[in-house]
Amino acid sequence: MTDISRRQFLRGDFTGKRPALPRPPWARPEAAFAAACTRCCDCVNLCPQHILTLDREARPTVDFSRGECTFCGRCVEACAPRALEKCGEAPPWELKARIGGGCLAKTNVTCHACGDACPAQAIRFRPAVMTAAQPEVDEPLCTGCGACQTPCPVQAIRIA
Numbered sequence: 001m002t003d004i005s006r007r008q009f010l011r012g013d014f015t016g017k018r019p020a021l022p023r024p025p026w027a028r029p030e031a032a033f034a035a036a037c038t039r040c041c042d043c044v045n046l047c048p049q050h051i052l053t054l055d056r057e058a059r060p061t062v063d064f065s066r067g068e069c070t071f072c073g074r075c076v077e078a079c080a081p082r083a084l085e086k087c088g089e090a091p092p093w094e095l096k097a098r099i100g101g102g103c104l105a106k107t108n109v110t111c112h113a114c115g116d117a118c119p120a121q122a123i124r125f126r127p128a129v130m131t132a133a134q135p136e137v138d139e140p141l142c143t144g145c146g147a148c149q150t151p152c153p154v155q156a157i158r159i160a
Contacts, residue, residue, distance in 0.1 A: 021061040022159065024052055024075045025092030026084045034059065036083035043075035043084060051146070064146035064159050068119075071145070095144030095159050097123065097137045103156040105132045114148035114157055123148055 020030075024043055027033045037059045044052040044060050051066045052075065062069065071092050076084045097114070104111040105125070110132045115123040122141035125133035149157045 021055050022064075022093070022095055024060050024062060024084055025069055025071055026073075026076050026086050026090075027093070028083055028085060033083045036081045038081050038083075040080070042078040042080070046074045046078045048072060048074060062146070062159075064149045067150060068145045068147035071143070091143070093144055096139055096142045097144065097146075097148050098158050098160050099123075099135050099137060100156045100158065102154050103135060103152075104154055105134050108132050111153065113151040113153060117147045117151040118142075119145065119147055 023030070023033055024047075028036060034057075039054075039058045041054070041058075041060070044054065049067045049070060049072075051062055051064065051069060052060045053063045053066075055061045060075075069092075073086070076086055079085070097118075099114070108131050112125060112133075112135075114135060115121075115125060120141050120143050122138045122143070123135050124138060125135055127133050144159050146159045149155075149159055
């Protein structure tokens with residue numbers, strides 16, 4: 001059983017489908033990205049955050065367990081075949097933070113690790129009577145950078 005399928009099983013996902021791996025920021029749509037990417041690894045080698053890794057086909061993907069994306073754009077600058085390409089003011093991707101049911105606040109334990117780590121202040125905590133404040137993601141503010149994922153002590157946050 002692979003590490004990904006083990007995590008899917010433990011989360012109750014029995015579909016057998018492999019989750020789509022997030023591509024680097026400003027990646028072209030998947031088919032165009034796959035056609036353009038030459039697997040040169042220049043984007044991976046130049047990422048100052050070291051969050052880019054290679055998937056099974058040796059194409060770059062983002063591993064938020066290693067840290068956050070600062071959207072510095074070095075990966076785009078390094079991509080000669082233009083599999084990564086900034087298009088005007090378009091956001092780098094559509095990824096957003098998702099807070100799962102395993103969140104400590106949902107079990108009445110006060111924890112603000114994700115909110116404290118969020119540079120965009122997109123995670124806020126709604127006060128609740130007789131229970132811990134509940135986290136909410138303000139989607140328009142969330143950049144999907146992944147800064148909130150690693151600090152979560154129970155790995156209840158994913159970027160999707």
